[in-house]
Amino acid sequence: MSFHELPGRPKAGTALCRLDEIAEDEARNFRFGGGLALFQLFLVRKAGVVRAYVNQCPHARTPLDWQSEDFFNRSKTMLLCGTHGALFRIEDGYCVRGPCPGQSLVSVPIEIVAGEIRIAEPGGRPEVLVEVLAEVSAETLPRAPAEAPSERAGGGSGSSGVSGR
Numbered sequence: 001m002s003f004h005e006l007p008g009r010p011k012a013g014t015a016l017c018r019l020d021e022i023a024e025d026e027a028r029n030f031r032f033g034g035g036l037a038l039f040q041l042f043l044v045r046k047a048g049v050v051r052a053y054v055n056q057c058p059h060a061r062t063p064l065d066w067q068s069e070d071f072f073n074r075s076k077t078m079l080l081c082g083t084h085g086a087l088f089r090i091e092d093g094y095c096v097r098g099p100c101p102g103q104s105l106v107s108v109p110i111e112i113v114a115g116e117i118r119i120a121e122p123g124g125r126p127e128v129l130v131e132v133l134a135e136v137s138a139e140t141l142p143r144a145p146a147e148a149p150s151e152r153a154g155g156g157s158g159s160s161g162v163s164g165r
């Protein structure tokens with residue numbers, strides 16, 4: 001079942017957090033509704049890519065982080081279900097070890113709008129590339145007029161890259 005078919009899911013356009021509020025090797029959980037209607041999803045950022053999954057293990061349907069927001073194995077190379085130890089690939093949520101091999105986490109389509117990570121419409125991609133977004137932002141920002149070649153040779157700052165954060 002795809003994300004947009006799940007009952008209780010947040011609607012497309014729902015803001016989760018700002019892109020700069022999730023650090024490399026970090027995962028963040030988001031809760032919607034409550035009680036029996038509680039719906040949880042999480043973001044994970046690894047190797048410059050932010051991905052989103054429903055926080056529900058395909059084995060027994062429990063949240064992966066039975067310890068709050070602890071989604072990784074010890075080496076932070078896989079996603080870990082804390083209930084019975086299933087391991088999932090970060091890049092696609094596919095279970096490679098544990099009681100539900102071959103099954104997958106449900107991916108959540110996301111997009112960046114004005115620096116915020118938001119739920120995307122059906123058919124959207126389940127990840128955003130942080131570095132690519134930084135480059136695109138830099139290209140679309142207004143820039144000062146280009147210097148003449150003779151002025152550039154004279155020792156300007158020469159900085160045309162994106163400032164890191």
Ligand code: FES
Nearest residue numbers: 057059060081084
């Ligand atoms: S509920 Fe996740 S491994 Fe059993």
